[in-house]
Amino acid sequence: MDKDPNKGYIAMLGWSLNAIEALERFDRRYVIVAPDWAQEYCEQHNIPYIPWNFERLNDRSMEIAETLKDMQVDVAIPLFEETVEWAGAINSVLMDNPRLYGQSILFRDKALMKRRAQLGGIRVGIFEEAHDREDVVRFLKRVNQTLLKLDGDPNDPIHLKAFDKAGCLGHRVIRTPDEIDMIPEEEFPVLMESHLDGWEFAVEAWIHDGKIRFLNISEYVTLGYSVFVPATPELEKYRPQITAQIEKLIKTFDIQFGFIHPEYFVTSDGEMYFGEVAYRPPGFKVFELLERAYGFNAYQAMVLMFDPKTTEEEITAFFPREVVDAKGYAGCFGVYPRRRVVSRLEIPEETEQHEYFESHELTTPLEETVTKRTAFGTHWGLIYFFGDEPHKMRDLLKRQEELDFYV
Amino acid sequence: MTTEDRTDSGGELPPLLAKLDDAAQALAQTSSFAKSLKSGRVLHAARRVVMVEGGCEALESRMPSLESAGIFEGSDWSQPQILLPALAKYSLTAPATETVMLEALSELRMLAVARGNYIHPSISQQQAHHHLTQVLALNLDLLFMPPSEAERTRQGSLALLTRRLFQYLADGIGYEHIVDKLIDEIWRILEQRPIQVDAVKQMILQIAACQANPAIELGSSGQGADRLISSLFGTTNGCREDPGLDTYQQRLESMDNAALQYEATGFARAMHDTGLVSPYHSQLMRFLLERGDHLLSEAMGLSSTGRDCLLCYRELVHAMIDLAVHPQSPQAIYGLALLLERGILYQPPVAPALWRQVALPLSPYSQQRLHIAFGDTLSPAARLMEGVLCMLGQPLGVGQGNNPTCQSARALSMWAYNDPDYLLQMVAWAARDDEIIMHFEGQPVSSRENPDGVAKQLPIDLDPVSLLVVPHLDRIYAEMGRRCIGRDEDPHRWINPEFHGWWAGRGFRIAVDIATGQLHGLDDFLRYFYASYHPFYNGNQPLIHPQPAGIAITDSAARFIGWHAITLLRVSLDPQQVMRMYFFNPNNDSGQDWGDGVVVSTSGNGERFGEASLPFEDFASRLYIFHYDPLEPGTPTNIDPQSIETVIGKIQRSWGADRQPPGGLQASTGET
Structure with missing residues (x-):
């Protein structure tokens, strides 16, 4: 698509073909900042590109910010957890606003993030x-004392998460002291949280000028397995409260622009x-689901x-109008092999023949033995599924958990 | 859209088409490098459309828009002009939806083009029609047979999808075209006289079944099939209506000599016409063992040479028939007849070696391998004897099957052709001792001590002799290669003469630089080749011994595919007075289109059964390794520079396209 020189020039931090594909058909000038293994591909396909290895911030970190500034790039956008603080550092230079870097650190450290939210x-x-x-x-003991449990009562679980990893990576659920011995030394330090019984969901909020411009609620059927958008009316009825929560978050973290993806429990x-x-x-490809449901590219x-x-x-x-403008409900299910030894991919007939079924990206297994799942x-x-009835979507996604895709 | 009206086939057409169109639109909006992100949804939607009444039609009409949306981009299917009908089978029977659907959509595109509904920039209506008929003819099982258990397990409902698709394609193109095409294809293969004819027999069976089915309207087509079908099932008066072996036996017993003579010539004519032998023929042969050699000779259709051979070695021939010729192994007769015609029994060691073969005790391992490959309808010894007869009778009918063992197949063919008693020695070692020892530069190389060959798995789709011998040869060949590691020249230079025989020339030329893979010294290479092999430049000396050579195989778009081993057999003028190279290709079907106008011929240009041929220049343009006798090098300086230039042009347009040395070809070749 033709680029509009009067609009912003943006830098994407990280490699995502889906993101590049979206940028190609948008009017903003862009450049991809990604590790040097992407170079050949970018040259081959004429994708604007700057090589950069996002290992950790160091003395050379200014270099990439200066390069982008010289190119008259207006803003850097992070695609992955690991590039969030890079975007903060770069944007503080590009926009001459040092607070942006501090803000990005809050997003990167889960303990700091919680304290800030609490404040x-x-x-x-x-x-x-x-x-x-x-x-x-x-912590496990204390949490359970607080809950007035007696010795011998089953413990309420606690959750352990790495400070700076995305999503379910490094997420463990601990119920008994024996399980604590299984945690490898190198995973520390970690953040511990009490278990919240309730309905977990995620929100995607697009923010400009400190205001919410589009707010999506993603409903998890089972955490780590499946998600769909928009949510069922049962969850959507909390939209006013949720919007209020997001506004609080924007104020607390002083977010003027960008995109956030918070997770909540509603008890x-x-x-x-x-x-x-x-x-x-x-x-979990929520951006792709949104495009399928609403037609706009996230x-x-x-x-x-x-x-x-x-x-x-x-x-x-x-932006379309939230919920009412959705053409239908788009969901996806993440497949984990259920057997210890698998030899081939076999999509169950009931899945592939379902009217909601759209496509899958499963491939034939390369190894026969399934690695035991640690953490999540x-x-x-x-x-991927798409259909017009949210409850049917929810039940369909739930049903997939009982099926074997690898046999 | 409610659940209740959902059918087994996955829904009603309009909502499925809506899904498809939505997915296709998303695909169309995507930049070419990211098409793969969006094509999955289109293919999955299309899959379900096919399964619904009217779905194929809807897809066919959408093919122009689907293709312009980029569904084929980045794959071979984006160039329909280079697609090979023979490969469709593999994608249509693949387990992955994406592969099957790409092929299915491509065929629907061909149909739209063939019907004139889609004007395609790179294929014509005729080409598309031709392609489709070939695909259908080569996959008649998808048209007429329900899926086998294996297909069902591998493909699930995809196996039903391909059948639905084929039904639609056949309805669109007309059954009569398919059957005629198939018949042409069978004749084309039979003209190469392969040893393995099971696949051909299978196709003939399909045609016979097709003709017998009143539901299939064949019109005037299928006439040419009669000879094929009758050569297998109703060859002569005595078995005209395919009466069954028992009835035929009774009829034989009541025939007089004149009737038997009539049967014998009938079978012989059919056998030599087609290369196919009827099970009834075996029955006649066994019956005639008691009735005198004249009728036996008639039944094999022997000329005076063959008849002399039969009479000189009467007992041996009888013993071999008794062991190998059964209704389950009729092809043994054809092998035996050609063996006798070749007169090789007059070479002193051959007859005694065949006596050894008749009595050869097979190792338990060999018996087991033969058993696995051919079943237990016949004893392993009989099966192997059949294989030996066929290989000695049809040295150019050897095929490598679906295995990377062209070197070993070529060696077997070369020995059967040039050194039959050595071949028999190899068979004895392999079948009886489970070990072959060859020597490489004075050192023994054992097939038992070197377990790793080129092929990763034991081949199974081979003739009986290859089945037992190839694994040994393959390991020896691979070990010889290992012993050449570290030498800075191509190992074939040393391996070929040691592996194939003393007659492989010790002079060696190669057209590429080993280190860089770039073209190297082309001018010199070609001059030596012309001077050694081209009768106009080598003093009109016909080629004496078959010579191993290496070619760069290219596809129909002239793109490099890989290196391949062949045998140079003879060079001479064809009926049109064009100088041709006649060669043996161990690949199972030599008739191949190598692109840029180089089409390998297998008949009609003076080829003998099993030979492939090309005009000398065309052949030279795919050659990259050859051997020659350094004491008879001809005069390389005399070669017409025009010829050399033409050949170099052809090389640069095909496999040499991305092998140009940095300085250009002229720099390195200008000095010679």
């Missing part, structure tokens, strides 16, 4: 940092608990939010 008056569960296994034992009495927030696109929406030259008219024209692990591929 802003947002409800969070009980949490603490752990530096070794003893900390975990103490049976309607109380919202904040889980965590990320300043980058969600996993990466382009992100660019619109980050670009300081975006106009109000553009924003109004770009990674799925082997996604299956």
